[in-house]
Amino acid sequence: MIELAQVVKTYSAGLATPYTAVAGVTLDIPGGQLTVLKGPSGSGKTTLLSLIGCMARPTSGRIHLRGLPPGLLPQGADADPLEITSLPERFLTTIRRRTFGFIFQQFNLVRGISVLENVMLPTYPTGEDRETVEARAVTRLEALGMARHLKAPVDRLSGGEAQRVAIARALINDPPVIIADEPTAHLDSRLSAEFMELMGQFKGAGRTLLIASHDPIVHDSPLADLVIVMRDGQVVTAP
Amino acid sequence: MIQHPGVLALLLASGLVTLLVVAAAGLGWQILRHWDQHSGTESQLALERRTYLVSALLSLALGVQVLSLFLFIFTADGLHSQFVGAMCAAGSLAAAPYGYTTLLLKVGTCLLAGAWIVLHRADIRAYDCPLIRPKFGLLLGLAPLVLAETWFQTRYLTGLRADVMTSCCGSLFGQGREGIAAELAGLPPALMHPLFWGSLLAFAVAGGWFLRTRRGALAFSLLGLAFFVIALVALVSVFGLYIYELPTHHCPFCLLHREHGFVGYPLYATLLGGALTALGVGVLSPFRGRTSLASVLPAMQAKLAWTALGCAAVFTLIVGIWALVSPLRL
Amino acid sequence: MRPSLQRHRSVLDFALSSLLRRKGRNLALTAVYTLVVFVLASLVFFVQALKHEAGELLEHAPDMVVQRMVAGRHDPMPASQVDAIREIRGVEEAEARLWGYYYDPVYGGNLTVMASPDPTLLPGSARIGRGVARNMRVAEGDMVPLRGYDGLPLLFTIQQVLAEESELVASDLVLLTPADVRTLFHLPEGLATDLAVKAGNPRELATIAAKIVEKFPDARPILKAEMLRTYEAAFDWRGGLMVVVLSSAILSFIIFAWDKATGLSAEERKEIGILKSIGWESGDVLLLKFWEGAVVSLAAFLGGVLLAYGHVFFFSATLFEHALKGWSVLFPRFRLIPALDAYQLTVLFFLTVLPYTAATLVPCWRAAMADPDSAMRS
Numbered sequence: 001m002i003e004l005a006q007v008v009k010t011y012s013a014g015l016a017t018p019y020t021a022v023a024g025v026t027l028d029i030p031g032g033q034l035t036v037l038k039g040p041s042g043s044g045k046t047t048l049l050s051l052i053g054c055m056a057r058p059t060s061g062r063i064h065l066r067g068l069p070p071g072l073l074p075q076g077a078d079a080d081p082l083e084i085t086s087l088p089e090r091f092l093t094t095i096r097r098r099t100f101g102f103i104f105q106q107f108n109l110v111r112g113i114s115v116l117e118n119v120m121l122p123t124y125p126t127g128e129d130r131e132t133v134e135a136r137a138v139t140r141l142e143a144l145g146m147a148r149h150l151k152a153p154v155d156r157l158s159g160g161e162a163q164r165v166a167i168a169r170a171l172i173n174d175p176p177v178i179i180a181d182e183p184t185a186h187l188d189s190r191l192s193a194e195f196m197e198l199m200g201q202f203k204g205a206g207r208t209l210l211i212a213s214h215d216p217i218v219h220d221s222p223l224a225d226l227v228i229v230m231r232d233g234q235v236v237t238a239p
Numbered sequence: 240m241i242q243h244p245g246v247l248a249l250l251l252a253s254g255l256v257t258l259l260v261v262a263a264a265g266l267g268w269q270i271l272r273h274w275d276q277h278s279g280t281e282s283q284l285a286l287e288r289r290t291y292l293v294s295a296l297l298s299l300a301l302g303v304q305v306l307s308l309f310l311f312i313f314t315a316d317g318l319h320s321q322f323v324g325a326m327c328a329a330g331s332l333a334a335a336p337y338g339y340t341t342l343l344l345k346v347g348t349c350l351l352a353g354a355w356i357v358l359h360r361a362d363i364r365a366y367d368c369p370l371i372r373p374k375f376g377l378l379l380g381l382a383p384l385v386l387a388e389t390w391f392q393t394r395y396l397t398g399l400r401a402d403v404m405t406s407c408c409g410s411l412f413g414q415g416r417e418g419i420a421a422e423l424a425g426l427p428p429a430l431m432h433p434l435f436w437g438s439l440l441a442f443a444v445a446g447g448w449f450l451r452t453r454r455g456a457l458a459f460s461l462l463g464l465a466f467f468v469i470a471l472v473a474l475v476s477v478f479g480l481y482i483y484e485l486p487t488h489h490c491p492f493c494l495l496h497r498e499h500g501f502v503g504y505p506l507y508a509t510l511l512g513g514a515l516t517a518l519g520v521g522v523l524s525p526f527r528g529r530t531s532l533a534s535v536l537p538a539m540q541a542k543l544a545w546t547a548l549g550c551a552a553v554f555t556l557i558v559g560i561w562a563l564v565s566p567l568r569l
Numbered sequence: 570m571r572p573s574l575q576r577h578r579s580v581l582d583f584a585l586s587s588l589l590r591r592k593g594r595n596l597a598l599t600a601v602y603t604l605v606v607f608v609l610a611s612l613v614f615f616v617q618a619l620k621h622e623a624g625e626l627l628e629h630a631p632d633m634v635v636q637r638m639v640a641g642r643h644d645p646m647p648a649s650q651v652d653a654i655r656e657i658r659g660v661e662e663a664e665a666r667l668w669g670y671y672y673d674p675v676y677g678g679n680l681t682v683m684a685s686p687d688p689t690l691l692p693g694s695a696r697i698g699r700g701v702a703r704n705m706r707v708a709e710g711d712m713v714p715l716r717g718y719d720g721l722p723l724l725f726t727i728q729q730v731l732a733e734e735s736e737l738v739a740s741d742l743v744l745l746t747p748a749d750v751r752t753l754f755h756l757p758e759g760l761a762t763d764l765a766v767k768a769g770n771p772r773e774l775a776t777i778a779a780k781i782v783e784k785f786p787d788a789r790p791i792l793k794a795e796m797l798r799t800y801e802a803a804f805d806w807r808g809g810l811m812v813v814v815l816s817s818a819i820l821s822f823i824i825f826a827w828d829k830a831t832g833l834s835a836e837e838r839k840e841i842g843i844l845k846s847i848g849w850e851s852g853d854v855l856l857l858k859f860w861e862g863a864v865v866s867l868a869a870f871l872g873g874v875l876l877a878y879g880h881v882f883f884f885s886a887t888l889f890e891h892a893l894k895g896w897s898v899l900f901p902r903f904r905l906i907p908a909l910d911a912y913q914l915t916v917l918f919f920l921t922v923l924p925y926t927a928a929t930l931v932p933c934w935r936a937a938m939a940d941p942d943s944a945m946r947s
Contacts (some may be wrong), residue, residue: 003584012281040503050942055846086277089287091366093850108843112590112835124579125853127572169847241802244613244811245912248919257928288938291851295934303923310919313912350692401802 001031007061057198101170319437513550606873616808630763665761701741830932
């Protein structure tokens with residue numbers, strides 16, 4: 001589903017020497033499966049996730065997305081597979097919004113607003129009808145058992161609850177791909193197992209899952225279809 | 240110079256717009272030189288971010304220019320009592336050199352900035368930024384125009400000298416100076432009527448043709464611009480007379496006064512809006528061939544075309560009704 | 570609701586909540602902004618109101634006043650000249666006026682003494698303006714001594730103190746009978762101070778003035794239109810002067826605003842990073858910043874204008890009046906008539922909101938350009 005060819009990402013702005021986070025990765029992420037990126041911190045997992053998830057553009061190399069829902073780009077750029085590397089930010093964001101749902105390591109919830117607002121936040125710039133979005137958000141939160149906390153400010157939630165809000169937010173636009181970066185880093189074993197169960201449900205529903213983690217509960221889980229080991233910005237074991 | 244707060248506001252706004260446009264042009268020059276859509280390097284990303292800044296700068300500049308156009312006319316109007324023989328803004332504009340030049344340049348920069356915004360809106364809807372070069376080329380052309388406008392406006396405003404009394408000498412300004420012509424030359428109605436209605440017809444026909452067949456955009460745009468210019472002249476020469484109920488009052492600015500129901504506002508707004516949108520259609524037409532714009536442009540042009548035709552309709556309606564109900568008969 | 574409209578609404582909603590989440594900082598900014606608008610608006614309203622007043626006053630002034638000049642200074646006019654001017658074609662009325670300045674050494678202050686043709690004014694009595702009454706601490710029925718040209722005091726009984734409405738024009742006025750004026754100033758019969766001329770057709774005034782000068786080269790005609798122009802120019806000049814003086818305050822405010830916009834707290838930066846990471850693109854974040862700025866500007870502009878309106882029209886611009894009205898011992902006290910129009914508001918907008926927007930543009934843009942993946946990397 002997602003094809004990377006010789007992808008390189010170098011950061012040079014403001015640094016004395018350029019730092020290469022991803023050094024020539026060629027990879028195929030299959031659709032409908034759970035893929036795990038395993039490796040120590042600094043191996044480039046997070047950067048690779050952000051490149052795949054259309055959050056950043058590679059310095060060189062090409063990324064192709066296959067099997068996207070039709071009519072994603074109304075301007076006739078539709079091609080399957082879609083090459084996203086030279087798209088301007090506007091279009092990249094549109095693709096990202098409709099294709100990928102992110103769950104961040106730090107959850108990245110906006111403090112000072114309620115749970116419901118946090119979940120609805122990604123849809124504000126699209127101008128989608130407020131009531132429809134709210135209904136959808138409530139459904140997601142209820143499915144995750146957070147119905148009681150709809151109006152609660154996010155500052156008061158526990159780690160597990162905050163993560164479920166983050167998951168609900170990632171799902172607000174019903175994306176076919178879910179990307180999670182070190183999701184179990186702030187969770188105990190019980191909550192980690194619950195998280196993996198949730199992932200299993202999503203996989204059962206046909207979504208593609210991509211998780212970066214060095215937690216054995218994740219990469220040793222029977223649900224994982226493919227484990228890719230990374231070190232120093234390169235893939236060590238090929239699929 | 241007359242140290243009126245309005246004058247100071249105009250000078251400030253002018254300086255600001257110059258700053259904004261020159262900054263935008265500087266950034267645009269860099270973007271033009273180094274733009275490479277397919278590169279993913281950080282410098283290219285930085286350039287992409289700069290385009291947001293340029294568009295923000297120019298949007299603000301356009302907003303300020305349009306407002307300052309009205310402010311300029313109002314300030315000139317408000318100052319008219321300071322000059323002997325001046326009855327309204329027309330007199331003030333003639334009281335020092337470059338008054339009318341400034342006005343024309345202001346309108347010109349408004350139109351060009353509007354054209355830029357139309358190009359920009361089309362550009363961002365396409366996935367490969369096809370209009371980067373034309374856009375920033377236009378910007379480099381806009382910058383000197385804005386500089387010229389600021390210069391002329393400053394010369395005009397600082398050149399204004401109020402005809403005030405000095406303590407001991409005679410104050411017979413009425414004798415020393417011939418009355419400042421508050422009248423612009425008016426063309427005869429016999430000429431203007433066929434010209435106006437003819438160009439309106441041509442414009443409407445071109446509009447219908449364009450909207451139906453999506454062809455002839457350039458012709459539509461040119462006919463539209465011609466119509467709005469003719470409409471302006473017709474307003475001063477013929478239609479204004481019905482509003483003033485005087486066969487000799489050819490002032491374009493008195494329409495903005497309370498006693499004429501502020502009718503000048505909607506009239507000039509439709510003229511400016513119509514000219515802007517008609518120009519927009521024409522500005523986009525050379526790029527119909529680009530693949531990435533193929534699906535975007537027709538819809539945009541259609542919307543602009545409808546707006547231009549709408550403006551023409553509103554204008555004609557207002558002047559037509561006024562001409563019918565006015566007690567004046569030419 | 571159309572998507573574009575709903576987009577603005579949602580982003581505006583978030584902008585408001587964003588502003589409220591950082592109350593302290595935004596309140597400080599809005600307060601300073603409001604103050605700047607207040608000061609400028611007070612200035613603009615006051616100047617406008619003064620011009621309006623001057624215009625109203627001069628409504629009743631004579632269209633043209635003719636004075637006689639000797640060696641560049643004003644001298645009384647002989648009756649023959651008065652009669653000759655009356656004969657000029659186009660002159661409808663020519664009234665010989667009798668008046669002069671009187672300096673009161675006891676209480677200070679220059680009074681304008683004028684002859685009133687009103688038959689109800691008794692000889693030996695005076696009608697005085699409120700300013701005079703205040704200054705000399707007298708009221709109806711009291712007696713005031715005025716020193717004649719020969720040093721001997723003349724006593725006048727106050728018959729009436731002029732009404733409050735006349736303050737602006739008649740504050741320093743003392744009305745006496747023509748005979749009393751002549752006695753006070755030692756002006757013999759046959760001499761008038763100047764001439765008030767009314768023309769049948771006001772457009773002819775300049776022509777009539779020319780004829781007068783032709784006939785009497787020592788005459789100086791002053792047209793009402795010229796007086797009005799001069800007043801307006803003086804008020805404008807003073808107003809503009811104060812704006813220039815205040816420009817340093819405006820500049821400080823701009824720098825302050827720019828500083829606030831650049832100095833985003835870590836919390837704010839993080840928030841923008843989060844927004845970018847969940848699907849807001851740069852243009853959307855710019856829109857957010859735009860709405861934040863618009864809300865602050867609107868609040869400050871409205872607040873400043875309302876406060877200024879109250880300040881000028883209810884409190885008579887206590888903060889500024891001395892700079893703008895001029896220096897004098899006899900200060901007329903008057904309530905300004907509220908006069909507000911779109912033009913003044915536009916000028917204020919240009920002098921306050923525009924510089925603020927321009928100053929915060931680049932910092933806002935810089936903030937909005939955060940990398941989407943910065944939220945992931947932190």
